[in-house]
Amino acid sequence: MIDTHAHIYATEFDHDRDEVVQRAKATGIEHILLPNIDLESIEPMLATEAKYPDICRSMMGLHPCYVDSNVDETLKTIYSWFDKHRFIAVGEIGIDLYWDKTYRVEQERAFITQLNWAKELGLPVVIHTRDSIEQTLALLKNEQDGQLRGVFHCFGGSLEEAKAINDLGFHLGLGGVSTFKNSGMDKVIPELDLSWVILETDCPYLAPVPHRGKRNEPAYTELVMQRIAALRNLNAQQVIDVTTRNAKSLFKL
Template identity: 80%
Template sequence: MIDTHAHIYASEFDNDREQVVQRALAQGIDTILLPNIDLDSIEPMLAAEAAYPQVCRSMMGLHPCYVDANVEQTLATIYSWFSKHSFIAVGEIGIDLYWDKTYKAEQEHAFITQLNWAKEMQLPVVIHTRDSIQETLALLEKEQDGSLRGVFHCFGGSVEEAKAINDLGFHLGLGGVSTFKNGGMDKVIPQLDMNSVILETDCPYLAPVPHRGKRNEPAYTQLVAHRIAELRELTIEQVDQITTMNAKALFKI
């Protein structure tokens, strides 16, 4: 099983990262993909990847919540890393209009710039959307030339939004929100195309039930898989097989 989106390099794991990785392995989660968020996260992310080279694989990108007036300078530094290290994806990138719309134009510029890096380097993109799914889809539609591929991570949208994402050739990352009783995903998940579903935690955030509100971790990927299996009337082994195959194909791992 693959946790396709985990921030185990975050300070929340500084006291027990080794145990966190071991718990994941014990649950059958043998690959953990690490998305970058800003300039400060690069060093700890690469250190985590170096500490667990058989388990962790890193991405490189600028998260929309860290876009500001210095966006050009930040993007230049982020881009320079692609010539220094091998990354499996451009991410996480996207549009976030939940907290602050001050830098909406800069977020859109950063998103389009990084989509073009993905085309140039033939890498998948990992997309963060919050209160911005229609804006993100509109930008992606303009940029999709047939070569872009990737995932809308932490998907919690409607069946119609899922179809629009799939129609653009993109996957859906399902995580802890899938297990929330008031999340509405119990109506959506049974109608999703399983060939486009991959698993994630987004740890340390959005822990699945029964750990909601606590620190999330990669071992809990199996709780997400169990919920999908229940809603789709599949076995956990089937969900594992399908989502792992999807993730391996998308990220070429």
């Protein structure tokens, strides 16, 4: 399995990161993909990748929650990193209107700028949306010229939204939300086109049932996989095979 979205460089893992990586490997996790969020996360992320080079791969991008009035300078610094290091994706990027709409215009500008980096660099994008799926799809549709590919990470939307995302050539990242009783995903997952589905945790956030509310970790990817298998009446290996193939193809692993 591949955990396509994990923040194991975060301070929540500082006391037991080695054990977390060992548990991931023991569960059958082949790769842990690390999305960047801001300028401060770059150093710990790259240090984590350097410590576990056999399993960790880094991305580079600016998360919408860290966009502010200084966005253009921040983006310049983020972009400069693509000359210094090999990243597997531009991410995580997107639009988040849940916490604060103050920098909505700047968020949109940062999103479009980073989509254009992805075209230029031939990399996939990892998209974060919260209370913004319509706006994000509209911006993406405008920029999609056949070159863009990527994933809407932490997908928890409707079947109509899933189809709109797939129609634009984008994958769906399924994580802990898929296991929540009140998420409605029990109705959506059986209808999804599995050729567009990849697995993720978004750890340390959004731990799947039965760990909901606690710290998430890459080993829990298995619980997401089992939930998909149960809802689709498939065996575990079938889900592992298709989602791993999808992730390897998308991120060129």
